[in-house]
Amino acid sequence: MSTARTAAVPGWLPAISAIARNTFREAVRDRVLYLMLAFALLMILASRFLAMLTVGSETKIIKDLGLSAISVFGLLTAVFVGVSLVFKEIDKRTIYTLLANPVRRWQFVTGKYAGLLSVLTLNAVVMFAVLTVVLWTYGESPAPLVPAVALILVELSIVAAIAILLSSYTNPMLAALGTVAAYVAGHLSWSFELLARRIPEGSGRGLVRVLSWLVPNLDRLDLKALAVHGVPIPAGQVGYAVLYGLGYAIAVLVLACVVFERREFRA
Amino acid sequence: MGAEPVVELRDVVKVFHGHLGFGRFVAVDGLGFEVRRGEVFGLLGPNGAGKTTTLKLLLGLLRPDSGSIRVLGALPGEPASLARIGFLPEQPYFYDYLTGEEFLDFYGRLHGMSAGERSRRVAETLERVGLRDRARVALRKFSKGMVQRLGLAQAILHDPELVILDEPMSGLDPVGRREVRDLILDLRARGRSVLFSSHILQDAEVLCDRVAIAVRGRLRHLGTLDDMLSRAPRWFEVQVAGPVPAEWTGERRSAQGELTLIRVPDVEALGRLLAAVPGDGGRVVSVWPRRESLEDLFLREVGVSTEAAGDRR
Amino acid sequence: MSRIATCAVLAAGLACAAVGLAGLRAAEPSPGSAELLYLPNGRHLRLASSGHASLAADAVYLWAIQYYSNYERSDRHQYVEHVFGTVIPELDPRFVDAYALGGMILAIEARDLDAALRVFDRGIRENPADWLLPYTAAWECYFAGRPALASRYLDEAVAKPGAPSLIARNRAGMVERAGDPRAAWRLWKELSEDPASDETTRAVARGRIADLQQRIDLEDLRAAIASYRAAHGRNPRALDVLVADGLLPAIPAAPDGTGYRYEPDTGEVGAGATRVLGDR
Numbered sequence: 001m002s003t004a005r006t007a008a009v010p011g012w013l014p015a016i017s018a019i020a021r022n023t024f025r026e027a028v029r030d031r032v033l034y035l036m037l038a039f040a041l042l043m044i045l046a047s048r049f050l051a052m053l054t055v056g057s058e059t060k061i062i063k064d065l066g067l068s069a070i071s072v073f074g075l076l077t078a079v080f081v082g083v084s085l086v087f088k089e090i091d092k093r094t095i096y097t098l099l100a101n102p103v104r105r106w107q108f109v110t111g112k113y114a115g116l117l118s119v120l121t122l123n124a125v126v127m128f129a130v131l132t133v134v135l136w137t138y139g140e141s142p143a144p145l146v147p148a149v150a151l152i153l154v155e156l157s158i159v160a161a162i163a164i165l166l167s168s169y170t171n172p173m174l175a176a177l178g179t180v181a182a183y184v185a186g187h188l189s190w191s192f193e194l195l196a197r198r199i200p201e202g203s204g205r206g207l208v209r210v211l212s213w214l215v216p217n218l219d220r221l222d223l224k225a226l227a228v229h230g231v232p233i234p235a236g237q238v239g240y241a242v243l244y245g246l247g248y249a250i251a252v253l254v255l256a257c258v259v260f261e262r263r264e265f266r267a
Numbered sequence: 268m269g270a271e272p273v274v275e276l277r278d279v280v281k282v283f284h285g286h287l288g289f290g291r292f293v294a295v296d297g298l299g300f301e302v303r304r305g306e307v308f309g310l311l312g313p314n315g316a317g318k319t320t321t322l323k324l325l326l327g328l329l330r331p332d333s334g335s336i337r338v339l340g341a342l343p344g345e346p347a348s349l350a351r352i353g354f355l356p357e358q359p360y361f362y363d364y365l366t367g368e369e370f371l372d373f374y375g376r377l378h379g380m381s382a383g384e385r386s387r388r389v390a391e392t393l394e395r396v397g398l399r400d401r402a403r404v405a406l407r408k409f410s411k412g413m414v415q416r417l418g419l420a421q422a423i424l425h426d427p428e429l430v431i432l433d434e435p436m437s438g439l440d441p442v443g444r445r446e447v448r449d450l451i452l453d454l455r456a457r458g459r460s461v462l463f464s465s466h467i468l469q470d471a472e473v474l475c476d477r478v479a480i481a482v483r484g485r486l487r488h489l490g491t492l493d494d495m496l497s498r499a500p501r502w503f504e505v506q507v508a509g510p511v512p513a514e515w516t517g518e519r520r521s522a523q524g525e526l527t528l529i530r531v532p533d534v535e536a537l538g539r540l541l542a543a544v545p546g547d548g549g550r551v552v553s554v555w556p557r558r559e560s561l562e563d564l565f566l567r568e569v570g571v572s573t574e575a576a577g578d579r580r
Numbered sequence: 581m582s583r584i585a586t587c588a589v590l591a592a593g594l595a596c597a598a599v600g601l602a603g604l605r606a607a608e609p610s611p612g613s614a615e616l617l618y619l620p621n622g623r624h625l626r627l628a629s630s631g632h633a634s635l636a637a638d639a640v641y642l643w644a645i646q647y648y649s650n651y652e653r654s655d656r657h658q659y660v661e662h663v664f665g666t667v668i669p670e671l672d673p674r675f676v677d678a679y680a681l682g683g684m685i686l687a688i689e690a691r692d693l694d695a696a697l698r699v700f701d702r703g704i705r706e707n708p709a710d711w712l713l714p715y716t717a718a719w720e721c722y723f724a725g726r727p728a729l730a731s732r733y734l735d736e737a738v739a740k741p742g743a744p745s746l747i748a749r750n751r752a753g754m755v756e757r758a759g760d761p762r763a764a765w766r767l768w769k770e771l772s773e774d775p776a777s778d779e780t781t782r783a784v785a786r787g788r789i790a791d792l793q794q795r796i797d798l799e800d801l802r803a804a805i806a807s808y809r810a811a812h813g814r815n816p817r818a819l820d821v822l823v824a825d826g827l828l829p830a831i832p833a834a835p836d837g838t839g840y841r842y843e844p845d846t847g848e849v850g851a852g853a854t855r856v857l858g859d860r
Contacts, residue, residue, distance in 0.1 A: 008425075009346045010379035018376035022362065029364040053642055056677030061642070064635040071631070092360045097421060100326045100354035100431075101377045102346035106586075187631045213601065218631065220604045225634040229674045240603030247596025254590040265328045266283060 008102075015107040016114060023115025027081055028122075037123060040073040044130050048137075059138050063228045066131035067148055070124050071224070074156045075183065078120055082163030083175035085112045086260070095265060106257035113164050113253055120156050124149060147238050148227035154245030155221045159183055161252035162216070168260040186218030216248055271340075273429045273460045274302035274325060279334030281320055281484075294320040296484035297334070302429075302462050307455050309475035310464040311561075313569050317484040318464035319357055322433050325462075326354055339429060350378060353422035357433040359414060363407035367398055367417055370406060371424055378425040388424055396420045397446065412443045419450060430454055432463035436470055448474060468561045478561075480568055487568045492561065501558045503531040505540055509549035515540060526552065626671055637672035641681075644668075648685055657690035665699040669706060679703030680716050687720035696720055704736070711740035715747055718754065727758035745781050752785075756792065761799070765792040790835040794851060797832035801840060801849045804828045815847035 010018075027033055047065035051058035086109070089095040098108065128149050132142040162182050166175035192212035199205040221241050226233055281295040295317040302308040310318050323329045324336055327344020341348040361370055368389060375385035393399045396416040401409075409417065415438065422430055435451075436444045451461050451474055465471055471478055472492060480488040504520070507527050511519065520528045531537045537554070544551050629636040644663050664682020668675055679699055686696035700717035707713065718733035734751035737743055748771055756764035765788075771777050772785035801819070804827040808816045819842050822828045834840055834851065841850050 008379035009350050010377055014376055014379065018373055022365075022373055025369075026362060026364050050642070053645065054638075054677075055645055055681055060675075060677070061638045064638050068632045068635040093356060093358070094360055094362060096323075096326075096328060096356040097354060097359065097361070097374075097418070098377075099328060100349060100352065100356075101374060102350040102379075103377050104346060184630060188627070213598075217601055217604070220601070222631050224632070225672060225674070228634055231674075234607070237604065237607050240600045240607070242600070243596050244600025244604060247593045247598070247600055250593030251590055251597060252593075254586060254593060258586060264330065265323065 010102065012104075012107055015103050016111040019103070019108060019111025020114035020118065023085065023112050024118050027115065027119040030081075033077065033081070033119070033123075036073055036076060037126065040069045040123075040127050041130050043069045044127065044134060048134055059135060059140050060228055062131075062134060062138075063145060064224070066127070066134070067145060067152070067224045067228065070127045070131075070149060071152045071155070073127070074120055074124055074152060075159060077123060078116070078156050078160040079163055079176050079179050079183075081119065082116055082160050083167045083172045083179060085116060085164065086167040087172045087175070090265065099265075105261045105263075109164065109168065109257045109260050110253065113161065113256075116160050116164070117157055120160060121153060124153055124156075144230050145227045147233045148223040150238065151221045151223050151241050151245075154242055155218050157249045158186075158216050158218070158245055158252070161249040161256070165252050165256035165259065168256050168263065182216060183218065186216040187222075188219070189215045189217040190219050217244070221245065271304060272301040272337075273304050273339055274300075274308075274462060275335075275337045276300055276321070276325075277335045279321070279324060279331045279336060281317075281324060281329060281331050294484055295324070295331075298481065298484065298486055299334070300479045300486065300489055302460060303477075304428075304460050305455065305458050306476040307451060307461045307474050308463075309471040309478040310462065310481065311466065311468065311471055311478055311565065312464075312481040313466060313565075315483065316481040318481060319433055320484075321481075322354075322431055322462075322464060325431060326352070350425070351428045353425065353427035353430045355415075355418045355422045355430075355432045355435060357437065359418040361406050361414065361417065361421075363405065366403050366405055367393065367409075367420075368402040370417065371420060374421050374424055380425070388426075392420045392424050395423070396450070411438050412440065415439055415443065416446070419447065423450075423454070427459070429460045429462065432461065434465055435463055436465060436467050444470065468565055472561050480565060482568055488564070501556060502533065503537050504555040504557055505529045505531055505537070506552040506554075507544055507549050508552050509544075510547045511549065512540065512543035512547045514543065625667065629671065633671045634675075637668050637675050637678070640668050640671065641675065641678050644678075645681070657686070657692070660685050660690060661695045661699060665695075665702055669702055673706040676703060676707055676710055676712060679707075679713055683713075683717060683720065687724060691724075693720065693724040693726070709741055711737045711743040711747065714740070715743075715750075718750070722754060722757070727754055731755045731758055745778055748777075749781055749784055752788065756788075761792050761795050765789060765796060768792065793835045797834065797840065798849055798851075800828065800832065801842075805847055805849070809847065815844050817844055818842065819849075 044062075044066050047062045050065070051061050054061055089098065099105070128142070128145075131145070135142050159179060159182070163175065163179045166178045169175075170178075189212055192208055192215060196205055196208045196212055199208060221244075223233055223237075277299045279295055279298045280293070283292045283294055284290065285292075298317065298321060310321065312318050320329065324331055325338050325343055326349070327342075336343050339348040339351055365373070371389040371392060372385055375389060380388065390399070393402050396419055398413065398416055398420065401413065406414070406417070415435070419432075419435070422432065432451075435447050439447065448470065451463070454461050463474075475492065477489070477491050479486055505528070507529060508525050511527050511529065515529050520530050522528070529540065531540055541551060541554075625636055625640075626633050640663065648660070660682055664678055664685070668678045668682075672678075679702065683696040683700040683703075686692050686699060690696075697717060697720075700713055700720075703713045704710070704717070714733045714737035718730040718737060721727070721730035721733060731751060731754040734747060734754055737747050738751055748767075752764050752767035752771060755767055768785045768788045772782050772789060777785070801822075804822045805816065807827055808822060808825065816822055816825075819828075819831050819840070823831060832840070838851075842848075
């Protein structure tokens with residue numbers, strides 16, 4: 001063996017992409033993922049039969065079911081894979097060998113997130129492809145649904161970031177609960193806004209207003225109903241939504257990196 | 268061996284707190300030692316001595332509450348110094364969804380190796396730890412010995428200057444332990460420094476240039492084995508066939524048929540015994556000079572009497 | 581990662597998020613209903629469905645179809661209006677099929693046109709660009725014996741974008757059935773003269789104009805004869821007398837050119853020819 005020294009610190013991009021690829025492989029080789037994906041695909045195909053029960057437009061229920069399946073299964077994956085990502089490394093102690101290498105902690109967290117995001121994207125693409133095929137058998141184009149799927153991915157990227165943040169800090173059970181709570185609160189963000197308008201001027205109102213900006217405004221990322229009815233969606237809206245999702249996810253991820261930086265590994 | 272230390276600890280203290288601030292456990296209490304370049308250093312001690320905690324402090328996985336630590340001249344956890352260190356944790360566990368090759372390739376990337384260099388080194392290292400023909404097997408199918416060997420591979424993949432091993436022999440069969448031993452000796456032969464922690468003393472006796480013995484987070488002994496053990500008392504064990512001279516019956520240690528083992532405290536008493544045995548009709552079969560082993564020293568420090576230890580041959 | 585870099589990235593992320601959310605809020609000031617705190621049933625469901633309101637609407641719709649297909653159920657019409665007129669619209673106000681089905685169940689089976697129209701009206705309100713609902717509503721009115729109301733719905737339907745030309749014809753016909761042949765005649769005339777009308781419409785219009793013309797003429801004639809009789813106590817000798825007396829501006833020319841027959845003894849008028857050649 002050569003005696004040449006290889007004391008190289010990896011650049012941030014190779015480090016992040018190495019961890020991301022690993023995370024992706026881990027998820028893809030996990031049988032649970034396939035079970036969930038299979039179930040989602042089954043749902044989409046089953047909707048074809050449900051359509052026979054309805055009166056009127058048959059494809060509405062297929063599109064609704066398809067989009068909701070992509071959203072729900074994406075959410076389940078983001079939560080359950082996401083919260084265990086960091087925890088598993090710590091619990092199984094693979095984190096020790098990993099961090100004894102010249103990888104910075106923020107690169108580790110970002111790499112995990114990137115891996116998770118790529119799995120979510122792949123899932124969404126596969127499910128959308130199946131939905132497209134089903135719609136083609138009715139002679140309909142899936143094109144109007146594309147913005148809705150894009151925003152579902154934006155929503156998932158926010159949820160995934162929250163899952164990773166919580167996972168860097170606590171055990172999977174609490175992290176999952178916290179993430180689901182954030183998701184539900186996110187879909188009720190319109191109630192915060194409304195409440196802010198009804199509360200009389202004062203500190204209470206200010207607080208609720210602040211909360212309405214802090215909580216992830218997930219209900220504003222929901223274009224499913226519009227897409228299903230073929231209502232045209234302005235490109236500006238999609239643009240703002242993507243900007244929002246990107247910014248929010250980055251901010252949460254930075255928090256996760258900071259939390260993880262301070263973490264000590266006892267066991 | 269070079270004079271500048273690759274590892275330097277001074278008065279390091281690490282305290283763990285229980286949940287919500289209740290409970291306080293002092294893992295490392297004012298520990299200090301040095302590891303010199305090119306030496307094999309053993310950090311020994313019973314369970315709970317703070318060995319693993321110390322190693323984690325060296326790697327920046329934990330931060331000390333007080334004291335100073337320098338590794339390869341830098342603070343622990345600096346990527347530039349981590350790039351020159353290899354680490355194998357205790358009871359390692361690796362991503363079981365990867366194959367051996369993929370695993371090492373991943374770590375190669377984390378060391379900034381180019382693709383060509385990676386594949387070369389991965390192949391070389393697998394060969395060196397004897398896993399080349401299992402390169403494509405998924406890690407979930409690895410036996411414990413294979414996991415340990417892969418862990419070593421990961422530690423030396425990038426040819427580090429300092430290799431830190433936490434209980435490297437644990438759970439290995441004698442063949443495995445021999446292999447690890449040879450690897451460590453090989454590393455020393457190439458001028459690398461090795462720091463390992465263990466509670467298996469025979470290995471330390473064979474491998475280490477210097478050892479530190481820690482008990483409950485405190486340093487008890489530090490130095491070369493010879494230094495430590497030469498101060499230890501010596502005695503003799505004499506095996507006698509036939510009747511034992513009266514003066515010595517109290518010193519019998521064991522009996523087997525007509526053979527009796529007798530403990531003799533010093534040279535002068537030995538002379539008397541050897542003279543007395545033929546007179547009573549017995550015959551001296553063998554004489555064994557003994558000194559306190561590392562185990563004896565160890566057990567003494569840990570507070571177990573050496574009387575029982577001396578019973579064994 | 582250095583403190584500065586961390587803060588910079590965090591700030592950048594928050595800035596993007598703020599800009600994005602501001603843009604989204606500017607586009608649609610308040611998603612969902614404005615009257616939050618009254619919470620009738622549909623809104624509960626909307627809350628519970630947490631982002632899957634449209635799918636929940638489908639679920640309710642499917643359930644409702646199965647439920648209302650069960651003809652043995654007694655008082656099965658009790659909640660139709662609630663389900664189709666309140667619950668489903670709360671979840672998915674654009675679900676046109678649901679309004680249509682609910683309205684039809686109420687009109688046809690429950691024979692409650694007013695409830696049906698309430699459902700239809702809600703659907704029309706929420707879907708201003710839809711022609712199907714006012715059209716369906718119109719026909720339910722017609723079958724319930726309210727052609728005047730039907731024609732008002734058809735007026736609405738005709739104005740919707742993409743309304744098929746059929747609707748305009750239906751409207752004119754409906755007005756006729758409502759008993760206003762003159763208005764109908766005007767509508768048909770408009771249709772026949774409108775350059776946007778297709779061939780079918782024009783052809784039908786010509787036929788209707790001729791028929792209506794005849795009907796109107798006969799009405800006018802009968803009305804004039806009746807006035808003459810009231811004034812003079814007997815039927816006029818011939819139709820010219822009516823003109824001479826100023827009861828009619830002129831003797832109307834029959835569209836088929838054969839003139840109107842008049843029987844002085846009975847005082848009856850009718851179309852000129854009883855047998856025709858060709859199609860007129």
